[in-house]
Amino acid sequence: MSGSSAAGEDIVQHLSSNSNPSSSKLAKLEARMAGKAVSAPSSPPHHPMSAPVISFMDQEELPETSSSDDDNCEEFLIQKNTLKRPRSPDGDNMLALGNFEGSVNEAAKILGVTDTKPSLDNSSRKKQGRGRGRAGTGRGRGSRAADQTRLTSTSSAAVTNGQLDKLTNKEPRSSVQLGHDDRAALQDELSTLRGKVAFLEEDLSKSHQEATNYHELSDRLAKELKDLKDHDQQMRLKQMKILSDLLIAVSKAERQEARMRIRQESFRLGNVAVMRAGTIISETWEDGQAIKDLNAHLKSLLETKETIERHRKSLKKRQSDKGDGSDAETGMSEEDILLQDEICKSRLMSIKREEEQYMRERDRYELEKGRLIREMKRLRDEDGSRFNNFQILHHRYALLNLLGKGGFSEVYRAFDLVEYKYVACKLHGLNAQWSEEKKQSYIRHAIREYNIHKTLVHPNIVRLWDIFEIDHNTFCTVLEYCSGKDLDAVLKATPILPEKEGRIIIVQIFQGLVYLNKRGQKIIHYDLKPGNVLFDEVGVAKVTDFGLSKIVENDVGSQGMELTSQGAGTYWYLPPECFDLSKTPFISSKGYHLRDRGTIAAPERYGFSRAGAVIAEPSSYKEASGIPEWQLAMTDELNALHRTCTWDVVPLPAGVVPITCKWVFKVKTKSDGSIERYKARLVARGFQQTQGIDYDETFAPVAHLTTVRALLAVAASSSWTISQMDVKNAFLHGDLHEEVYMHPPPGIEVPSGHVCRLRRALYGLKQAPRACFERFVSVIKACGFYSSDHDPALFIHVSSRGRTLLLLYVDDMLITGDDPDHIAHVKASLSKEFQMSDLGALSYFLGIEVLQTQNGIYLSQAKYIQDLLDRSGLSDTRTVATPMDLHLSLRPTDGTPFEDPSRYRHLVGSLVYLTVTRPDIAHAVQILSQFVSAPTSVHYGHLLRVLRYLRGTKTQCLFYDSNSPLQLHAYSDATWASDPTDRRSITGYCILLGSSPIAWKSKKQAAVSRSSTEAELRALATTTAEIIWIRWLLADLGVSCDSPTLLHCDNTGAIQICHDPVKRELTKHIGVDVSFTRSHCHQKTIDLQYVPSELQLADFFTKAQTRAQHQFHLIKLNASNPPLPP
Structure with missing residues (x-):
């Protein structure tokens, strides 16, 4: 037992050195190893969150503060193995050694897991021990019993049944030496690990410090970057401010320089002078x-x-x-x-x-x-621009100078302070008085233009850069700036453009159009005109202004689409693809009458209207019966005749000779030339009637054209909407009181010996217009209207709610006033009595194109002029600036007789009707009208000059301003002995309502005047008579004329005679005219005022003018081109 006891003591000493340093635990371990303890000790309290820890340390390394009662340090018990196993000396020794080595290895494994941070204190160890599992087995918390069991079994196997004694007796020194070596190796490894951990902790500390430094540096750099950005923004704003101030200063200097240059040029070329005559302020050049x-x-x-x-x-x-001997008489x-x-x-x-x-x-x-x-x-x-206060737009665009002004927008040259380039800013200003619906409509129009234009990228199309809102009523579109002129200015500056230059311009324009046509969504530019073709600084042509454009959908071809420019854009523009030249139109052999309108055939391929293709109207029933359109038109006419019970089929009375009838065919067209309908009309041959038998009274009044213009001027100034209505088959509504018999029309079969007794006023009868008018008067008077004493075709209705005006011209009527409810009531009442067509707002009346806008009303006859030019035979394309040559003096004997006098009369008659809206040709037409009986080649040549003038001014309109005051004033003038043949003078006058001309005349006087004063007195009497009638007419229209009407005259002698009875010996033979004018001067009907000859507007109607004078008079007469639509 001594050897066994010694070996046991060594083992106990070895294990005790590796156990917990607590003395109580060491004492218990020694007692158990020595066998003093008989039974296994009780297990320590179970702590589920703790883990077993084994620490192999020297005694001096153990911390003094360690407590034996630490819950985190568990005991590992080596229990006695009570199982009896066969003993083998060698086997037992080897088993004990193996168990001991396993025990040491297991402890080393546990050491590697649990003691990775030896520098930590006990509290840290406690924290690390909680909840940690074994690394070698992958177990987590709660595996403490298994670990204890394995260690216990290993220790008990080495000490039970005497195995530990045999092992100690046989090799006591080798096992002890082995234990010391392992412990030294473990301690070296532990020291190495501690060094590594310390090194890692130092690196970690350095990393933490570097991270802190990096964060501080990052914050400092971010702050510096923010400061740099703020500084850069401030510098950029300051730079933009300096640059904008410089540009604005330069712009102001350029404006001042332009004004200085204009003053210099005005002294050399001329200036506009403002003249005041009473309350009328006028301008003259x-x-x-x-x-x-x-x-x-x-x-x-x-x-x-x-x-x-x-x-x-x-x-x-x-x-x-000179005769014989005349040398002495003449001296030569x-x-x-x-x-x-x-x-x-x-x-x-x-x-x-x-x-x-x-x-x-x-x-x-x-x-x-x-x-x-x-x-x-x-x-x-x-x-005068309302955008003068907008110097910087959108914090980016500096406005410099105005480029142009339109009806609703102004275009400025501007500088982009971000991109550093010049741009064109188009400022759109909405009228504050517009309704929200109209404003939204205009904005939708602008957005549509923007959506179309922004996608276009082509060198021959002006780019659209930006769009933004300035305020509630103003927005801006930013376009590419073209510093060159537009094509219109180029053509005016160069009347004859070189062919090569013209070809280059056309090619560039067509390249832009080809681009529009080859896109995925094809675009049609409706307003392609010279003014919308711009040139940049190098001369590249660019198409602009896509306000009137349309994206062509893919399914348009199946339904057809009509391309027109009615009321908007460039009149009479149609793209080339709208023309179908594959078919030859049917042309009649009959002569053309100017009042006829040619039909416009629709090409089969596109379904578009084609201008200029005249299809003849059938001249007989036989010719029309083979054409489906005319068959349908005749059927409609016969149905209308049956509905109105136009005739009764009766036997022919004895001794009565019935009249005959015929079919007349017309193609009704719209103002843009497109087909409205095919019209067939059955007309009686009224010239076969006998007065006193089958007709008596025939006169039927129609509205005076002066009344039409006065009504339009009053409506424009009062902002009234003018409606138009048409009476279908108007004459068929008139009751016929006489017995009139007519042969049945072609296509109608009646029994033999029977004829048609007319009950209604059929077209062509002598009394038909009067019967129709009487019928209409009876109906309209039942609605509360009364007819004017000064124009029987004008009907007035006055109530507490307002005034309603109705103007009748055969079967066309205009309705306007300030009582919309009553107007609707009148329309309904008329529709009950007649078959009416409500044509909506007035747009086309008696061949006059009417455009109603917010600013006023525009009157033109562009379609009528185009028809006239197409049939005039004018072969060249030249235009002139004035309709007549200066100092022109025509005689009946000038030139040779013209070979086609009817053609001359035909054209002059058309020009006479054209003067309804074109006062600028009134004097020329008056001169040419004197030779209609026997025209000569010279007269025809001057007639062609008028046509060339009309070609250049085809779209010119007469404008009735909505802001014009309703104040009547007039101009009167006369030439003296201007006719070289009979020495008679010419009277000219012009009467205006505010700024709107409503009456004018150029007419040769009936008698020869002995002096210029006498001629002026005759002209004053004629003008005064017209003024008196217009004053009465305006009273019917609701315009009061309380103050005298200003009458301007440039002859002081005539004015003095009208004011006072002087120089009677010179005026006694024209006493009636003088007394008439003088009496109305004294009655304060007129107020004669002197006006200089340069400002005499009536001079426009008495003699030919220079180009400058002609333009001045056009401006005074409010003649202008039509505006673009909103």
Whole structure:
């Protein structure tokens, strides 16, 4: 037992050195190893969150503060193995050694897991021990019993049944030495691990410090970056402010320079002078010094030329009167006369060259004057612009100067302060008085244009860069800036454009159009005109203004689409693809009547309207019966005749000769030339009637055209909406009181010996217009209307709610007023009595195109002019600026007789009707009308000049401003002995309601005047009579004329005679006219005022004008081009 006891003590000592340093635990372990304890000790309390820890340390390394009662340090019990096993000396020793080595290895494994941070204190150990499982087995918490069981079994196997004694006796030193070596290796490894842990902790501390430094550096850099950005933003704003201030200053300097230049040019070329005559303020153009000097030179040359011509005439007279011995009488020989004549011819040639030179210089002055007027207008628009306060838009665009002004927008040249480039800012201003619906409509229109335009990227199309809102009523679109002129200005500056240059421009325009046509969504540009083709600084042509454009959908081809420009855009523009030239239209052999309108055939491929293709209207029933459209039209007409019970089929009374009838075919077209309907009308041959038997009264009044214009002017100024209605088969509503018998029309079969007795006023009957008018008057008076005493076709209704006006012209009527409810009631009442067509707002009336806008009403006859030009035979494409030559004096004997007098009469008659809206040709038409009985080639040549003038001014409109005051004033003028044949004078007058001309006339006086004062007095009497009638008419329209009407005259003698009875010996033979005018002056009906001849508007109707004077008078008459639609 001694050996066994010694070995046991060594083992106990070895194990005790590896156990818990607590003395109590060591004592218990020694007692159990020595066998003093008989039974296994009780298990310590179970702590489920703790884990077993074994620490192999030297005694001196144990911490002094360790407590034996630490719950985290569990005991590992080595229990006695009570199982009996066969003993083998060697086997027992090897088993004990193996068990001991396993025990040591297991402890080493546990050490590797639990003692990875030896530098931690006990509290740290406690924290690490909680909830940690064994690394080697992958177990978690709650595996403490298994670990204890394995250690206990290993220890008990080494000490039970005497195995520990045998092992100690046989090899006591080797096992002890082995235990010391393992412990030393473990301690070395532990030291290495501790060094690594310390190194890692130091690296971790450094990393933490570096991370802290990095965070501080990052925060500092972020702050510096923010400061740099703020500084950069401030510098950018300051730079933009400096740049914008500089640009605005330069712009102001340029404006000032432009004004200085205009002042200089005004002194040389002329200026606009403001004249005041009573309450009327007018403007006139005064030529500058250069033009005055040029005119003086021309006048001097003219006087010299006249002197030379008189001298030549005297020489010819001497030569013709010379007889035998005349040398002594005349003092000149034949040779002297011939020599003098040659000298005169040479001098005349020299004068002609000088005159041509002066004329070229005058043309150059005219071009310069036109540019000056445009620049003056631009500066005036710029000064009066409502966008002057918008210097910087959208914090980006600096406005510089105005480029142009339209009806609803203004275009400025601007500078982009971000992209550093020039742009064009188009500012759209909505009228504050518009309704919200109209504003939204305009905005939708602008958005549609933006959505179309923003996708277009092509070198021959102006780019759209941006769109933004400025305020509630203003927004802006930013476009590419083109510094060159537009095509319209180029064509005006260069009347004859070189062919090569023209081809280059056309190719560029077509490239842009091809691009629009080849896109995925094809686009049609409705407003392609010279003014919408711009040039950049290098001369590249660019198409702009896509406000009137449309995206063509893919399914349009099946339904067809009508391309028109009615009421908007460039009149009469149709793309080339709308024309179908594959078919030859059917042309009648009959002559063309100007009042007829050609039909417009629809191409089969596109379904578009095609302008200019005239399909003849059938001339007989036989010809029309084979065409389906006309068959349907005749069926509709017969149905209307049956509905109104137009006739009864009766036997023919004895002794009665019935009249006959015929079919008349018409193609009704719209104002844009497209087909409205095919109209067949059955017309009685009224010329076969006998007065007193089958007709008596025939007169039926229609509205005066002056009444039509006055009504439109009042409606425009009062912001009334004008409605238009049409009576279908109007004459068939008239009751026929006489017995009229008619043969049945072609296509109607009646029994033999029977005829049609007419019950209704069929078209063509003598009394048909009167019967229709009487029927309408009876119906309209039942609605509460009364007819005007001054125009029987004007009907008025006045109530407490307002005034309603109805104007009748055969079967067309206009209805307007300030009582919309009553207007609707009148329409309903008329529709009950007649078959009516409500055509909506007035747009086309008696061949006059009417455009109602917020700013006023535009009147034009563009369609009528185009028809006239198409049939006039005018082969060239030239245009002129004025309708007549200056100082023109036509005689009936000028030229040779014209070969086709009917053609001349036909064209002059058409021009007479054209003066309804074109006062600028009234004087020329009056001159040409004097020769309709026997025109000559000279007369026809001047007629063609009027047509060329109309070609250049086809779209010109007469504008009735909605802001015009309802104040009547007039101008009266007369020439003296201007007709070279009968020496009679010409009367001209113009009467305006505010700024709207409603009446004008150019007419030769009935008698020869002995002085210019006498001619002026006759003109004043004629004008006064017209004024009196218009004052009464305006009273019916609801316009009061309490104050005298201003009548402007430029003859002081006539004014003095009208005011006071002086110079009776010179005016006693025209006492009626003088007394008439004087009496109305005294009655305060008119107020005669003197006006300078330069401001005399009636001068426009008495003589031909220069180009500048002509333009001035057009401005005074409110003549302008139609506006674009909103």
